Amino acid sequence: MTQSNKYKYKVVVLLIILSVFPIHVLAASNELDIPAKSAIAVDFDTGKILYEKNSSEVLPIASMTKLISAYLVYESVKTGKISWNDSVPFDDTLIKMTENPDLSNIPIKKELTYTVEDSLKAMLISSANVSTTGLARLISGTEQAFVDQMNLKVDEWGIKDAHFISASGLDTQDLPKEDRYPNSKDDDANMMSAKSMVIVAKHLITDYPEVLDITKQSHYTLFQGTKDEQTYWSSNLMLPDLYYYTKGVDGLKTGTTPNAGACFIGSTVQDGHRIITVVMNVDEKYSRFEVTKNILKHIETYWEYQEVNKAGSNAIVEKADVPNGKVETVPLIIKNSSSLWVNKQTSELKQVFNQKNDKLSAPLKKNVIVGQQVTTDINDKLGYLDQKDTGQATSDVMTKTDVLKANIFVRAWRSIKNSIK
Known part of the structure; x- marks a missing residue:
């Protein structure tokens, strides 16, 4: 994911734009018109689709990729391949990447030790790309081998429209040469449909529900109580204390690249039901979080889980x-x-x-x-x-x-x- 902090500084401008370009619910109907290339909303428990727009179209997914990477981290801990306290290695090339203001990262200092747990939080909350690559190398030896594992995993889930070239969601051109997937072009990107992203979320939350204990955090602190203590904030602005706070939201992941535009896969408990939402390539005049809120409001207004027998x-x-x-x-x-x-x-x-x-x-x-x-x-x-x-x-x-x-x-x-x- 490319740097998303810029969105925090555009809030006032965005509010003005939204007042000029409102997101419409069409009059006298329950159709919702949203400014995104693709979107879907699904009830987690039943799989009922409650909203969709071009949800089978395969598009770049940017840092929403990190949910698949997170699954493989949890799986590797479960099988004993790694442990939460293992140190994640970062070479000079990766450390240099953290200095690029166009990429989402946390600062990595060579003299400090970053554990698997630290790096998973950085990956899911701050959308740290280097932390993701470090985890991929720790688990599989190389990022390319980790990407192969990602492909095998989604194939196991029955997902046939996925195309991966990185563990983090960065396009090929943003990766170090040693991490570039074989035969990938500079503009290659991780691709998947919104519908398939929901399948990823369902597997992750079902098999490792503790992931929500991380994704629901609006901020976290590393090296607490030391001179290196630093607090980092979530890229998901729908969480508590952030601008688009929405009750019930407990995840999941943002994604932003020039190819993908602004994307967001959300998890929200609304009226006792967990709803998974995905918006992809949201029109730059709008906020992906505002679009997500409108989808949730649409569901609350027009749908109910009714006892029919x-x-x-x-x-x-x-x-x-x-x-x-x-x-x-x-x-x-x-x-x-x-x-x-x-x-x-x-x-x-x-x-x-x-x-x-x-x-x-x-x-x-x-x-x-x-x-x-x-x-x-x-x-x-x-x-x-x-x-x-x-x-x-x-x-x-x-x-x-x-x-x-x-x-x-x-x-x-x-x-x-x-x-x-």
């Missing part, structure tokens, strides 16, 4: 036949609640009952599962992150009461009546 309520098919029962039908109720993301303006719910046993026989106990009630939104056009997910809210349907078996005379009489019919 309520435990204990009557099933849509309220009773089932029990031909040999003392009573010939048994009431049916929902066993377990299930919910669905519903658009308040456009959703149209369809419910069906799938009976697995249409020949119930007495004696019959209550709470016997007889089928399932399935609810879908037939107007849903956005779908789910996993394309195989049909977006169904499914609940078991069970008998509400016991049904005793009718005596032989009653059964015989019913048989006669049925034969006459």
